[in-house]
Amino acid sequence: MNLKDKFIDYFKSNGHIQIPSAPLIPENDPSVLFNTAGMQPLIPYLLGKKHPEGTRLCDYQKCVRLTDLEEIGDKTHHTFFEMLGNWSLGDYFKKESIEYSFEFLTKVLNIPVDRLAVTVFEGNDDIPRDEVAATIWRELGIPEERIAYLGLEDNFWIAGDTGPCGGDTEIFYFRSDEDIPKVFDPKDDRWVEIWNNVFMEYRKNADGTIEELEQKNVDTGMGLERVVAVLENVDDNYKTSIWKEIIEAIESVSKKTYNENEVSMRIIADHIRTAVFISADYAGIKPSNTDQGYILRRLIRRAIRHGKKLGIDTNTNWTLPIALEVIAKYEDYYSEIKDNKEIVLDVLKNESIKFNRTLEKGLKEFDKLISHIDNSIIDKENAFRLYDTYGFPIELTEEMAQEKGLTVDIQGFYEKFKAHQELSRTASAGKFKGGLASSGEMETKYHTATHLLNAALKVVVDKNVHQKGSNITEERMRFDFSCDHKLTDEEKKQVEELVNKWIQEDLPVTMETMNKNDAVNSGAEAMFIEKYADIVNVYSIGDVSKEICGGPHVEHTGVLGVFRIKKEEASSAGVRRIKAVLE
Numbered sequence: 001m002n003l004k005d006k007f008i009d010y011f012k013s014n015g016h017i018q019i020p021s022a023p024l025i026p027e028n029d030p031s032v033l034f035n036t037a038g039m040q041p042l043i044p045y046l047l048g049k050k051h052p053e054g055t056r057l058c059d060y061q062k063c064v065r066l067t068d069l070e071e072i073g074d075k076t077h078h079t080f081f082e083m084l085g086n087w088s089l090g091d092y093f094k095k096e097s098i099e100y101s102f103e104f105l106t107k108v109l110n111i112p113v114d115r116l117a118v119t120v121f122e123g124n125d126d127i128p129r130d131e132v133a134a135t136i137w138r139e140l141g142i143p144e145e146r147i148a149y150l151g152l153e154d155n156f157w158i159a160g161d162t163g164p165c166g167g168d169t170e171i172f173y174f175r176s177d178e179d180i181p182k183v184f185d186p187k188d189d190r191w192v193e194i195w196n197n198v199f200m201e202y203r204k205n206a207d208g209t210i211e212e213l214e215q216k217n218v219d220t221g222m223g224l225e226r227v228v229a230v231l232e233n234v235d236d237n238y239k240t241s242i243w244k245e246i247i248e249a250i251e252s253v254s255k256k257t258y259n260e261n262e263v264s265m266r267i268i269a270d271h272i273r274t275a276v277f278i279s280a281d282y283a284g285i286k287p288s289n290t291d292q293g294y295i296l297r298r299l300i301r302r303a304i305r306h307g308k309k310l311g312i313d314t315n316t317n318w319t320l321p322i323a324l325e326v327i328a329k330y331e332d333y334y335s336e337i338k339d340n341k342e343i344v345l346d347v348l349k350n351e352s353i354k355f356n357r358t359l360e361k362g363l364k365e366f367d368k369l370i371s372h373i374d375n376s377i378i379d380k381e382n383a384f385r386l387y388d389t390y391g392f393p394i395e396l397t398e399e400m401a402q403e404k405g406l407t408v409d410i411q412g413f414y415e416k417f418k419a420h421q422e423l424s425r426t427a428s429a430g431k432f433k434g435g436l437a438s439s440g441e442m443e444t445k446y447h448t449a450t451h452l453l454n455a456a457l458k459v460v461v462d463k464n465v466h467q468k469g470s471n472i473t474e475e476r477m478r479f480d481f482s483c484d485h486k487l488t489d490e491e492k493k494q495v496e497e498l499v500n501k502w503i504q505e506d507l508p509v510t511m512e513t514m515n516k517n518d519a520v521n522s523g524a525e526a527m528f529i530e531k532y533a534d535i536v537n538v539y540s541i542g543d544v545s546k547e548i549c550g551g552p553h554v555e556h557t558g559v560l561g562v563f564r565i566k567k568e569e570a571s572s573a574g575v576r577r578i579k580a581v582l583e
């Protein structure tokens with residue numbers, strides 16, 4: 001049995017209910033692109049909301065973290081990973097939590113106690129040193145010299161800046177054939193962290209204050225990839241059974257060996273796996289130039305470039321056997337992988353075809369460019385040309401530059417990029433078409449349509465309606481909003497009519513850049529104010545809508561066509577969802 005199944009089995013036999021992994025693309029939180037931790041979908045329940053499955057839960061949760069994107073290529077980082085977790089929502093606390101972890105590690109996985117060490121929270125002015133946890137560990141047989149007391153930095157856990165939080169105890173494994181030192185030194189990197197048990201008994205508020213939660217919770221997280229590597233006794237995660245067939249497929253396609261091409265093969269393996277998961281998500285993400293779509297595009301294009309580095313003929317459908325291995329590995333665990341297999345394969349194929357049209361020429365341009373360069377900086381004109389004409393995501397140009405010891409004028413690139421976006425707003429009126437930006441034409445229209453819909457709902461349904469999320473593809477828009485009832489047919493009709501009236505009035509769309517506070521004070525609608533930068537763009541549509549938004553938007557509403565609501569349904573408690581199209 002693999003680790004995932006063993007973990008779930010163990011916690012189920014101890015009274016936990018297995019909950020399904022939440023979608024990778026959060027359904028109602030536009031402030032984050034991807035789910036990044038096992039506990040993220042459980043935040044409301046950690047804060048006290050009743051979970052329908054009870055007070056003891058366990059799962060394996062899909063996560064994507066982009067902070068590590070630059071590190072991919074080394075032995076231990078991944079953009080996509082799975083996190084095993086068990087939770088007590090006001091049920092058991094420190095004692096059982098530690099006992100479960102200890103029993104699972106030593107009895108189910110048969111890890112010798114001598115290879116384990118732990119850290120516990122040393123406390124601060126507000127919160128006492130966690131003697132309770134330390135005592136439980138001692139009683140289980142972890143000697144005092146294998147317990148380290150660490151501060152806020154290491155042994156206190158919170159997702160982001162606010163929300164449920166608490167001290168934690170982390171479990172370490174000695175991964176080395178050398179003699180195990182008697183005394184545990186958390187700075188000695190032969191000790192690797194394998195499990196984190198957080199005792200969530202506080203809530204941090206936006207003003208920095210910490211209050212005690214009525215409900216004392218446990219939130220544990222174990223990174224699957226890392227623990228499998230530990231159990232299989234390898235120090236390179238990509239050499240575990242998780243990656244075996246995927247790496248073999250890359251070796252076979254490239255006719256090269258992993259050992260001589262580790263970096264490119266790891267990047268290809270990691271990026272294709274993540275691309276499979278992003279494009280399989282029921283949110284229907286396609287490669288594009290914004291949000292999750294842009295990440296998907298970047299991952300696929302970076303993988304293609306590394307495929308080329310390995311000498312693969314990237315004009316063939318070379319990613320297919322690799323993606324099929326990923327699918328085979330996960331389809332029994334995640335229904336979207338099975339359901340959307342064909343979609344995933346199409347996304348990979350189509351994006352490869354698109355990029356391959358310009359890749360070869362772009363690489364030649366790049367080589368030419370760097371052979372003439374007279375300082376060590378790729379200027380903004382060239383960086384933008386590689387992006388606009390050859391489809392090189394700026395991060396790819398940056399990576400290629402780095403390999404040659406060069407840098408890129410990134411700021412200059414973004415200035416040009418912004419200026420170009422202004423231009424493509426004109427473009428969406430149908431006057432200009434070209435480069436990558438044009439593929440966003442329909443999306444741009446849908447962006448503007450969401451603002452109109454948001455404004456119309458406030459007029460027709462309730463002025464307190466707020467946007468809870470949105471998702472845009474070239475074919476449709478999806479809009480989630482706070483509302484306590486199913487819209488009546490009359491309400492839907494009125495909303496549709498009002499949006500179409502504003503489209504017909506051909507209202508001007510204007511943009512102002514201003515300080516965030518000024519924007520809010522001026523009455524601009526903001527979804528998650530604390531997540532915005534200090535300087536924001538505020539888009540106004542005539543005098544019917546004013547929202548803080550990153551854009552892009554059309555220049556005037558007349559180009560949007562006819563707005564039609566296709567579906568109105570529940571999304572989650574207190575949140576409704578509208579699917580709509582522009583015809």
Ligand code: SER
Pocket residue numbers: 037038039085157196197198219220221222
């Ligand atoms: N929230 C903790 C973590 O992500 C434990 O699940 O490490």
